[in-house]
Amino acid sequence: DTGVSQDPRHKITKRGQNVTFRCDPISEHNRLYWYRQTLGQGPEFLTYFQNEAQLEKSRLLSDRFSAERPKGSFSTLEIQRTEQGDSAMYLCASSLDVQGNEKLFFGSGTQLSVL
Amino acid sequence: AQSVSQHNHHVILSEAASLELGCNYSYGGTVNLFWYVQYPGQHLQLLLKYFSGDPLVKGIKGFEAEFIKSKFSFNLRKPSVQWSDTAEYFCAVRRNTDKLIFGTGTRLQVFP
Numbered sequence: 001d002t003g004v005s006q007d008p009r010h011k012i013t014k015r016g017q018n019v020t021f022r023c024d025p026i027s028e029h030n031r032l033y034w035y036r037q038t039l040g041q042g043p044e045f046l047t048y049f050q051n052e053a054q055l056e057k058s059r060l061l062s063d064r065f066s067a068e069r070p071k072g073s074f075s076t077l078e079i080q081r082t083e084q085g086d087s088a089m090y091l092c093a094s095s096l097d098v099q100g101n102e103k104l105f106f107g108s109g110t111q112l113s114v115l
Numbered sequence: 116a117q118s119v120s121q122h123n124h125h126v127i128l129s130e131a132a133s134l135e136l137g138c139n140y141s142y143g144g145t146v147n148l149f150w151y152v153q154y155p156g157q158h159l160q161l162l163l164k165y166f167s168g169d170p171l172v173k174g175i176k177g178f179e180a181e182f183i184k185s186k187f188s189f190n191l192r193k194p195s196v197q198w199s200d201t202a203e204y205f206c207a208v209r210r211n212t213d214k215l216i217f218g219t220g221t222r223l224q225v226f227p
Contacts, residue, residue, distance in 0.1 A: 033215070035217075040220075041220070042207075042217035045216060045217075048214055056214060091159070103164065104215060106159040106160070
């Protein structure tokens with residue numbers, strides 16, 4: 001499979017626990033995005049990377065959220081001290097950023113349920 | 116604040132009916148515009164995009180969209196929908212090399 005892979009597909013956790021998600025982008029893609037989506041809403045931007053550099057993090061994102069892309073390949077998104085409001089689908093997308101022509105390829109997402 | 120508005124939250128059509136889904140954005144200046152689609156049980160995928168040139172762009176599966184700069188709009192159209200078009204449709208806007216911002220989506224149900 002040469003698409004964007006996300007692991008795990010589903011995660012159920014108790015409030016207060018930490019969770020970590022992984023995203024493997026398409027291999028030659030230099031940009032990697034994290035979005036969050038809840039039922040009836042569009043994907044909400046969380047953060048994105050150009051290679052290993054984190055270019056922007058949403059101001060709506062609390063300090064409990066952190067993301068890394070250490071070698072410019074795969075990325076992890078960690079949520080510390082999870083809350084019920086964190087329950088959502090977490091989407092990863094990657095792209096080859098060529099000026100004037102960027103198409104995002106999305107993974108299937110990680111569905112997080114915080115009990 | 117940057118925003119993308121999709122006013123139709125849920126649209127129900129019969130097969131062969133025509134479709135138009137609205138999208139408005141609040142940016143000034145140069146923007147790139149996209150429509151993404153999410154079929155039931157599948158991941159988001161690109162339907163069509165506008166970067167420059169002809170404001171009427173054609174995408175996959177007979178969809179098209181028209182960029183009207185004066186109205187800050189990028190409405191999606193299809194002359195005759197099919198049952199297989201049942202999906203959720205998201206408009207998205209990108210300014211310069213910035214991140215992609217999505218609208219809230221429109222759920223389309225097509226009945227045979």
